[in-house]
Amino acid sequence: MIVKPIRNEKDLNRALARIDGIIDAAKGTAKYDELEVITTIVEFYEARRHPIDPPDSVEPIRFRMAQQGLRSRDLAAFMGGKSRVSEVLPLRRPLSLTMIRNLHRSLHIPYESLIENC
Numbered sequence: 740m741i742v743k744p745i746r747n748e749k750d751l752n753r754a755l756a757r758i759d760g761i762i763d764a765a766k767g768t769a770k771y772d773e774l775e776v777i778t779t780i781v782e783f784y785e786a787r788r789h790p791i792d793p794p795d796s797v798e799p800i801r802f803r804m805a806q807q808g809l810r811s812r813d814l815a816a817f818m819g820g821k822s823r824v825s826e827v828l829p830l831r832r833p834l835s836l837t838m839i840r841n842l843h844r845s846l847h848i849p850y851e852s853l854i855e856n857c
Contacts, residue, residue, distance in 0.1 A: 742776050745784040754781050796834055797827065799852035800842065807846070817841040 745751050754777050764770035803809070811828060815821045818838045826832035834842075839853045 742773065742780065745780055751781065751784060794852075795830060796853050797830060799848050800828070800846075803846045803848055814842075817845050 743750065743753075745754055758774065758777055758781070761770045761774050764774050800814070804811075804814070811824050812821060814824045818824050818827060818841065819835075823832070823838070827834060827838070834853060839850065842848050842853060843850050
C-alpha cells in the first residue's frame, strides 16, 4: 500500500479510482485500512478545495413554506408581524430568539437549522 498526497485533480482522480477498486474491502484487512486512509485524504482535499457553505437560516423556513403551501403573511404570527417577515426573508434582519422558538414550535423546523448562521 503506497498512499500518495492529493495535490491536484489528476491525483484526486487516481485516488477515487483506487477507492472504487477497493470499496468492498472487508473490515480488518489491509485494503480496508488503505480505503480509510485514502478516503480521509480525499475528504480533506475536497473540503479544502471545494468548501460548501452551510445554508443560511432562512432556507429551512422557505423549504417549510413550500412544503406546507405557506405564504409570507402566514409567518407573521410566528415572527412578530408582517414587517418582520418582510425583513427576515430577504436577509435584511436576523432571526431573533423568539422567532426561532416560535418557528420551531409551530412549524417544527429544527433549532439547528434556524440558528446556523444567526
